[in-house]
Amino acid sequence: MTQFHNAFTLFVSLLVEAMPFLLLGVVLSSVLLVWVDERKLIKVLPKNPLLGAFMGSCIGFFFPVCECGNVPVARRFLMQGIPTSVAVGFLLAAPTLNPVVIWSTWIAFRGQPEIVLFRILGSLAIATIVGTVFSVQSDPKVLLHPRLAKRLKYLQQTAQPQEQSAASPLLQSGTFFLGGNQGSNVPLETVATQMPEALDLAQPKGFKQKFRALITNISQELRELGAVLIFGSAIAALIQVFVPREVVLSLGQGTITSIIAMMLLAAIVSICSTVDSFFALSFASTFTTGSLLAFLIFGPMIDIKAVGLMLSIFKPRFILYFFMLAGQLTFILALGYSYFA
Template sequence: MNQLNNALTLFFSLLVEAIPFLLLGVLFSSTLLLFVDERRLIQLVPKNPLLAAFVGSLIGFLFPVCECGNVPVARRLIVQGAPGAMAIGFLLAAPTVNPIVFWATWTAFRDQPELVFLRVGCSLLIATVIGWVFSTQADLRPLMQPAIARAMPVPPEKPSKGKGKHQDSTPTLLQSGTFILGQQEQPFRLDGNLAAMAALPENPVLSKPFADRLRLMVDNIIQELRELGGILILGSAVAAIVQIAVPREVVLGLGQGQVSSIVAMMVLACIVSICSTVDSFFALSFASTFTTGSLLAFLIFGPMIDLKNIALLLSVFRTRAIVYLFLLAGQMTFLIALLVNLYVS
C-alpha cells in the first residue's frame, strides 16, 4: 500500500507540473500555425546548405511545435519548395529548440542549468549537421512517400523525364491532425514546377475569414490536447511505475554506468514517446539515479525519434530515409552524451 501511495504521489506531481506547459505549447503553436504564413520564411532561407540547415533548426522559435506537430509543418515546408536542409533541420530541432520547451526544461532542471543549455545547443548542432548531410541529396523526392513526392516541385536543374503522364494523378494529401493542409479542405495540387507553386495562395487558412480561422484554431487545440493529454498521462504513469516497481539495485546498476545509462535512457525515450513540452519533468524523476549524460540523451533523442514520431514520419518519408535519420541522430546523441559523462559529470 505504501508503494501504491508513492506511485500515485509521483504520478500526480508529474501531471501538475507538466499540464500548464502542455496547455501553453498547444495554444501557442496552434495560434502561429493558423495565422503565420511559412512561405515568406522560405524566401529568406540562405542558399548555403549549412546555413539553410541552421536557419531551419532555429525556426522552432517561430513555430514552437512538439514532435506531434513538427511533421505536418515540415511536410508543408517541403511541398512549398523549402530546401531539404531547412526542412530536415526544422523537423529535428523544432520540438526542442523553442522557447516553451526551454522554459519547461529550466523549470524542471533549475538546479542543473548546464543541462538546459546543453539540451538546446546539442539539439541545434545535431539537427544542423543532419540537415546539412541530407542537403547532399539534391532531389529529396526519392526519399519521400509517393503522394508527397508528386506534390513537390521538380528541382530546376533536374526536371523529370518521361513521367509527365503520372504528374496529374496527385492524390489527396495526408489527413493528419493539422488543419494547415486541410482535413476537409481541397488539397493543393502542384504541377511540378516553381511557377505553378508561386501562383498558389500563400496559406489555405490565411485566406479564410477571421472567425473561421479562430474556429479552426480552437478545434486544433482541442484535438491536440486530446491526443497529447493521453500521451502525457501514459508517460507519467510509466515514470511512476518504473520508479516504484523496478528494484532499486537494477535502476542504480543501469543508471550509474557510463554507457548503459545512456543506452537505457535512449531506449526509454523512444518507447515512452512523451511530448517534448513535458518530457523534462519525466526525466527529472530519474535525475537522482541516472548520469547527467543519460538524462541529456533522453532529452535530445526522444523529441527527434520515438515510436509515435516514427509513425508520423512514415506518412511523409520512405523507410530508408527514416533509418538514416534514426542512425545519424542516435549516433550523434550517444557520442555527445558519452562525452558529457566522461568530461562534464
C-alpha cells in the same frame, strides 16, 4: 485485463498530452499556407546546406511546438519548396529549441544550469549536422513519401514561371489542393491530369476567404495527422505496458549502459518535450548526468507516437537513417559530456 486497462489509460494520457500540441502545429502550418507567401520565405533562407540547417534549427524558437506539432509545420515547409536541410533541422530542433521547453528545463534543473545549456547546444548541433547530411541528396523527392514527392514535383513545375505569375499554387494537406477562389478542395489525381489554370488555384484573397481556407485546412490536416497520432500513441502505450521498464533500467549501471538505457527509455515513454525535464529529474539520483542529457536530447527527436506522423513526410528507410544518425550523435555527445564535463 489489468495490463490492457493500464495500456488504455496510457494511450489516452499520451493522446490527451499530444493532441493540443498537434493542434498548435496544424494551426501554424495552416497559417503558413494561407498568409505566408512561400516565394518570399524561400528567398530569405540561405542556400548553403549548413547555414540552411542551422537556420531551420533556430526557426524552432519562433514556433513553440513539441515533437507532435513540429511534423505538420515541417511538412508544410517541404510542400512550399523549402530545402530539405531547413525542414530537417526544424523537425529535430523545434521540440527543444523553443521558449516553453527551455523554461521548463530551467525550472526542473535550476540547480544544474549546465544541463539546460548543453541541451540547447546539443540539440542545435545535432539538428544542424543531420540536416546538412541529408541535404547531400540533390533530389529531395527521393527521401519523401511518394504522395508528398508528387506534390513537390508539381510545385517545382509550376514554380518555373513564378516571376511572371501573381498566383501562388499553395498546396493543401492530405491528397488535395486548395482552390483559393472557390474555397474548395481539388483531388491530387485531378491536379496531375489537368492544367493549373483550369483548377483555379489562386491564393485566397480577402480576410473571409483566407479564414475559410484556414478552417478547411485545419480540419483536413487534423483528420489526416490525428489518425496516425492515435496509431502511434497506441503502439507507445503497448510497449510501455508489455515491455517491463525494469528491463531497461537494469542496464543503467555504467556510464555507457546508462546512456543507452535512458535513450531507450526516452523512445519508449514518448513523453512530451514540454514536461520531459521533470520526468528525467526523477532519475537524477540513480542515473548519470550524461544519461539524463541523452534523455533530454534524444527523446524529443525520437518519439514512437510521432513516427506515424513522420511517415506522412518521409519514406520508412529515411526515418530509420534519420533515427540512427541522431542516436549516434546523441550518444557521442552524452559520452563526451560524461568524461570531459
